[in-house]
Amino acid sequence: MHRASAREDSIRAREKPASASWLPKPVLVLPLPKNLRKHMDYFFNWQQHTGSKPDKFYKTTLFQGAHLMVGLNCLEPGQTQSAHAHDGADKFYFVLAGSGTFTVGDEERPAEAGTVIAAPAGIRHGVTNSGTERLSLLVAIAPPPIR
DSSP states (O other): OOOOOHHHHHHHHHTSOTTOTTSOSSOOOOOOOHHHHHHOOOOOOGGGGOOOOSSSOEEEEEEEOSSOEEEEEEEOTTOEEEEEOOTTOEEEEEEEESEEEEEETTEEEEEETTOEEEEOTTOOEEEEOOSSSOEEEEEEEESOOOO
């Protein structure tokens, strides 16, 4: 019996009907209206979207589509994003600037600019800015949270 390769699975996934019955539930998939696509910003300079809050870390959404959310998280020295998990959604952090301590599952590691941290669905993860400068993270989650 032939086992489909990851590439074949990926191709088949793209060929699935628009009903999205193959996605984990609950997921609402709506097509992006053409008039909205014309006005969507496809290019971002992350440094123009940074910010901070005195009482908790700052986050903003750069892009949200039917299948992916991309955001920017900024943590000032000492700030923490508490450990949490996303059932049915994979997440990654890409460290753009600064350094911090990341927890994924039972593992804790320091990370600096250029590091990718993966947090598969259902695995607890969190981050603390253990450095002396702002920690800026590109964050992606798929499928995106329903808001």
